Amino acid sequence: MDEIVAAEPATEVSAEVIEFVRRVRERVGTVVVGQDVVVERMLVALLSGGHLLLQGVPGLAKTLLVHVLARSIDLDFARIQFTIDLLPSDIIGSEVLDQRTMEFQTRKGPIFTNLLLADEINRAAPKVQSALLEAMQERKVTIGEQSFPLPAPFLVIATQNPVEQSGTFELPEAQLDRFMLCHRLDYPRRDEEREILRRHMQLGIERRDGGAVARTEFDVVSREPVGTREELVATMEAVQQVYVSETFVEHVVELVKQTRRHPDIELGASPRAGLALVNAARARALIHGRAYVVPDDLFALAEDVLLHRMRLTYEALADGKTGTDVLQEILLEFGL
Numbered sequence: 001m002d003e004i005v006a007a008e009p010a011t012e013v014s015a016e017v018i019e020f021v022r023r024v025r026e027r028v029g030t031v032v033v034g035q036d037v038v039v040e041r042m043l044v045a046l047l048s049g050g051h052l053l054l055q056g057v058p059g060l061a062k063t064l065l066v067h068v069l070a071r072s073i074d075l076d077f078a079r080i081q082f083t084i085d086l087l088p089s090d091i092i093g094s095e096v097l098d099q100r101t102m103e104f105q106t107r108k109g110p111i112f113t114n115l116l117l118a119d120e121i122n123r124a125a126p127k128v129q130s131a132l133l134e135a136m137q138e139r140k141v142t143i144g145e146q147s148f149p150l151p152a153p154f155l156v157i158a159t160q161n162p163v164e165q166s167g168t169f170e171l172p173e174a175q176l177d178r179f180m181l182c183h184r185l186d187y188p189r190r191d192e193e194r195e196i197l198r199r200h201m202q203l204g205i206e207r208r209d210g211g212a213v214a215r216t217e218f219d220v221v222s223r224e225p226v227g228t229r230e231e232l233v234a235t236m237e238a239v240q241q242v243y244v245s246e247t248f249v250e251h252v253v254e255l256v257k258q259t260r261r262h263p264d265i266e267l268g269a270s271p272r273a274g275l276a277l278v279n280a281a282r283a284r285a286l287i288h289g290r291a292y293v294v295p296d297d298l299f300a301l302a303e304d305v306l307l308h309r310m311r312l313t314y315e316a317l318a319d320g321k322t323g324t325d326v327l328q329e330i331l332l333e334f335g336l
Helices: 015-029 034-049 061-072 126-130 131-140 173-177 190-201 231-238 244-263 269-287 295-309 314-318 324-332
Strands: 051-053 077-081 093-098 103-108 115-119 140-143 146-147 153-161 179-184 205-208 211-214 266-267
Touching: 015 034, 034 051, 034 061, 034 153, 034 179, 034 231, 051 324, 061 077, 061 115, 061 140, 061 153, 093 140, 103 146, 115 173, 115 205, 115 231, 140 153, 179 244, 179 295, 231 269, 244 269, 244 295, 244 324, 269 295, 295 324
Parallel strands: 051 153, 051 179, 077 115, 115 153
Antiparallel strands: 093 103, 140 146, 205 211
16 A cells, blocks of 8 residues: 655755755756746646646747656656647557457556656647546546556646647647646747857767767757656655645635636636645745745746636637736736
């Protein structure tokens, strides 16, 4: 039987946990320029056991970020390129008839991993996207008549292009609600883009099979992890010990309720949003070296937790309002 550990509030974050987080962030920084907030959100998702959706135009290093994070820690990593012809069995696996024994054998799919990259998730049909629902919520999958638990930890980081509509399917609300965070990437700053070009010019070529190919950023990712699973588990346990005051909980409850009352919002955030805010705030506090959450954690995470769970009314959209505008209005009224 799995051991359940009751977490006691901590008075301070241990030096070992702080050092583990620092090493991981430093390793990612050796490959990816900038994107500090994105790296923080990935760590928040990983340490709190949530899932992350990354939105951004092509070329912002979304796939590279996830690849580097997986290689920074001793985790199993799998990538699925979502396409229109993908089947649910391509993700979770299937039962295959063994011609020798005439018995069905279970062949597990790539979802049986620690960190799953669902690349361009909105290119797959809704039937395929729904195959992830059970896995993301219950950490298990059903193949045939059997249920199989997924490895621990298990994290889905999905990417999607928010502007390209050709050959894509909008994620349903039930699917979006499974993601703890939805972060929207922006273009790098001028100095960061200059550093990206400088690093790329130094990659050179790789000689192979009597020929040569130009090296990419993926080729410089070290396969030697800077953190172990044991350190990751210890850090996840430390997240559960981060203190959350009753006042903070009340703020979270009220903020989520405001999304259901606002006249410009047709569909407000679910109770899962409140859980996500608390869990993500604890992880963010620990990443910043605190053993307690502060209002700044709530403010910093509000957009990533709430925006993808809100749907504006037709009238609000016709008036040119965006989800960001409405949420900022709520936060201002809320005093955040």
